[in-house]
Amino acid sequence: MRNRLLLCLGLSAALLLSSCSLFGGKAEEKKQDRAPVAADQLPQLGNPLLANKGDINAVNLNVATEEELRNFDNGAEGELIFSDPDDIEASEEQINALYENRRRGNGWISDYSTALRLARRTERPMLIWFHDSMASPKSNALAEAVLNTPSFDSWCDNRVIRVLLDDSETTDEFTGHKSRYSLNDLRAMGRRFGVSRRPAVVVVSMSGRVTPVIDGVDDTDWKAREAEICKALENAESDYEDYKDKLRDKGYRDWTRSNRRGTFFAKLQRVDRARGVAYLRQVGGRVLRMRLKSMTAEDAAYVESRSPSSGSKKN
Structure with missing residues (x-):
């Protein structure tokens, strides 16, 4: 009887140890899945002012003053406000103006549907920039020479709804989660507007007329490219006015x-x-x-x- 009892206890202990080893193996397996990424593999923020802000090889620059920042920036810092550390409230008016500027549709918008609603509400033409900040040096050059310059920004303010669709920002650089549009979505949208290369710039009148202005860049005459874009936008404004004249007869x-x-x-x-x-x-x-x-x-x-x-x- 005693031998049978010892045998039963031995079998129970063996089963218990076996179960513990199984659960322990699974726990260890989960720990392995959550192992930290090596430091040199972590995505870096880089310089957020540059067009290729998702580039893990981007150079990080440290600045202490507004003057230092403007020494290396290409003019794309238009939405930065430098507040007085000794009087923060003195910048309140500037900050409120910035929010009002965004509400009115000025600056680049990454959501096409939002931009379209704004364009219809404000009756402005849309400028759609199909960009690739990681794989298209010419698109970055177009940004620096034309699209992100203070002069072009001023020309577009309260006049044009601007849309920026970047092929390189289809996946969140930190979490790996997909963003609003997949790469296939952006390519299909480009084809719908009659362009397939990068960079591409399309102007859309609120009458529905679509004008592809740039479909890839074969030369670097940026002044000519800027003139073409501005002319297309002016034509879109005139086109919409003609369209409105026809609708006046309908009430x-x-x-x-x-x-x-x-x-x-x-x-x-x-x-x-x-x-x-x-x-x-x-x-x-x-x-x-x-x-x-x-x-x-x-x-x-x-x-x-x-x-x-x-x-x-x-x-």
Whole structure:
């Protein structure tokens, strides 16, 4: 009896040790999966002001003053604000202006859908830059010579919605997670706009007309490239004005914004006098609500002439 008991205890101990070794093996296996990456393999931030900011071989530069920064920067630092360390609140006005600038669609936008909504709302042409910051030296040169210069930035402000789609930023450089667009998405989007090389620059009028301006760079006459881009944007503005003239016969007109800051182009869709609002349809399909009491005398008179009774709708 005693021998049987010892035998049972021995078998139980053996099974227990076997189970522990199995679980221990799995735990060790998980630890191996989580092993740290060697220091020389970690992605480096590099200089965030350069076009190839994801390049792990980018040179890190340390600067202590604004003057030192501007000595090596190519003008792409337009959104940097240097605050006074002894009076931080003195920079509040500049910071607020920066946020307002972004809200109005100035600067480069990496989300095409967001840019399109802004372009429709502001009635500005879109400039789409198909970039490859890692594999296209000519695209980086185009950035430094034209697209990221203060003069071009000033020319585009409050006039153009700019979209930057970079083939080299389709994967997050730190986590490895995919970003908004895959490389296939960007290539397919380029083909849809009639370009296949890098760099490529496309201008889109809000009438829907697409003009490929650059599809690869075969020479380095940057002044000529800049002139071509600006001319295409001016043509897009004129094209949209011609398009608007055709739509005026269909009931579209310019309306003054409630805050009296500019106008927008839309068609009166219907009026709800019970709520005191008019529904105005823009070219892209977006419907805006505007309070009747907030309208200018001219706009209110137009609404009254087109919709004298509650809920009526006229073209």
